Amino acid sequence: DKRPSEYWGRKYLKHPAFRRLRHTGPFPLKKIGGRPELTARFVRCVTDHAPTGYYRDRFRSRLNEPTSCGLHSGRPAYHTREHVLLRCDRYTRRYRYSSIEELLQSLDPVFDIVQFLKDNPTALSFEDVPT
Numbered sequence: 657d658k659r660p661s662e663y664w665g666r667k668y669l670k671h672p673a674f675r676r677l678r679h680t681g682p683f684p685l686k687k688i689g690g691r692p693e694l695t696a697r698f699v700r701c702v703t704d705h706a707p708t709g710y711y712r713d714r715f716r717s718r719l720n721e722p723t724s725c726g727l728h729s730g731r732p733a734y735h736t737r738e739h740v741l742l743r744c745d746r747y748t749r750r751y752r753y754s755s756i757e758e759l760l761q762s763l764d765p766v767f768d769i770v771q772f773l774k775d776n777p778t779a780l781s782f783e784d785v786p787t
Contacts, residue, residue, distance in 0.1 A: 667704035667737075671760045674702050688770055697773050697780045701737060706780035709735030722786040735786040740779055741769070747776040 668674070688695045700706035709723025724732035725739055727746040733739055738756055740747065751768050753759040762768055778784045 669702045669704075669756070669760060669765070671765055673764070673766045687766065693781075694770070694773055698770060701741070701769055701773070701780050704737050706737060706740075707782050707785045708737060708740065708780070709786040710737070712786065724786055726787045727784060737780070740784075741772065746784075747772070747779055750775065 688698060697706070705711060709725065712719070712721045713723050723735055725735035725744055726732050728744045730745075733743070741759065742749075742753060742755070750771055751759070751762070753762070753768075759765055759768060773779055
C-alpha cells in the first residue's frame with residue numbers, strides 16, 4: 657500500500673489531521689457534521705483547489721481569468737488560499753496566525769479551518785471568485 661503523502665500535491669496542507677482525507681471515505685464529512693457545502697469548501701482549502709486566483713493561474717491560465725482579490729479594502733492582492741485564510745480583511749477570524757505553517761502547528765487545524773469557513777460562508781466558494 658502506498659503512503660498517502662505520495663499522492664499529495666505540492667500545495668496540499670500537510671498535517672497528520674488531514675491524512676485521513678480520502679475521496680472514498682467518510683472523513684471529513686462526518687467530522688464536519690454532514691454539511692456537504694462546508695465539506696466541499698474544507699476540501700478545496702486543504703487541497704488548494706478553491707477557485708482562487710492562484711488556482712486560475714495554475715489550471716486555467718489560457719482563459720485569462722482575474723487573479724486579484726478585490727473583496728478587501730485597499731489595493732488588490734493576489735488571491736490565494738493564504739490570502740483568504742490569513743490576510744483578507746473581508747473575512748473574520750478567531751485566530752491570529754501569520755502563516756500557513758503557524759496554522760498547521762495549532763492544536764487543531766481542522767477545527768480552526770472549519771470555524772473560519774463557518775464564520776465566513778462565502779470564503780473559498782465560487783461566490784467569492786477573483787474579480
